[in-house]
Amino acid sequence: LRVRSLPSLSGLRIWCFCELWCRPAATALIRPLCLFYFKKNLLVLLGIRATCSEIILKQEVLKDGFHRDLLIRVKFGEGIEDLQTCRVLIRQYIPTGLFVDPYELASLREKNITEAVMVSENFNIEAPDYLSKESEVLIYARQDPQCTDCFQAFLPVHYRYHRPHCNDEETFIVVNNPDLLMYCDQEFPVLKCWTQSEMTAPCALNSQDICQWNNMKYKSVYKNVTLLVPVGLTIHTSLVCSVTLLVTVLCSALILVAVFTYGHFSL
Known part of the structure; x- marks a missing residue:
């Protein structure tokens, strides 16, 4: 045998x-x-x-206008008894229609508001939508004080300039769901149940140590987040250019009149 x-x-x-x-x-x-x-x-x-209860992820956008806040909430089931020994990392991909200001992130980190860092290099926050590339941000999530089994992450995002359209006055920006990474000091059944792959990343925001993170499978409340961005119409190009030129000439003339009227010149 x-x-x-x-x-x-x-x-x-x-x-x-x-x-x-x-x-x-x-x-x-x-x-x-x-x-x-x-x-x-x-x-x-x-x-x-x-013991493999579902991991629920909810992604939503707060505020109105061209400056928004992306809020990500993660809820674990009963498969993990002590979440204090675990860390959660969100890998968020920012589409071309949005941008994240790295200087703003640095300021928020100093104020201990969020723990997010840009991964993408050669990032231009001034580039319009059609000249920009998708970027990547790592967000170290924090435990939600109102939920013992929950983590949350916060990221400010901003709209880029978009090309004028022929007919539509709005365009869409789709923010896909992020990658959910998890690292625990001890083994839990949920890690064996929902781990899809592994990747290396810093263990903490200001740490030089590298950890092996588990890329977790989860159930999303929303398939993705869709944002509406107002854009100009190409039929208004002539009108906008004419009005802009007229206002520029008038303002320049007023400045010259004020200078020669109230200015004191000595030869």
């Missing part, structure tokens, strides 16, 4: 593979042993799955 364990998807060894190298008369004794081994490990697997 040769007994070999094969790993399952979660890393738990549950399968009993029996290779019979003896006479057929011994088969009746070996089969019950294999069946017992299989049932025992199957119950262990089902016990772990029973």
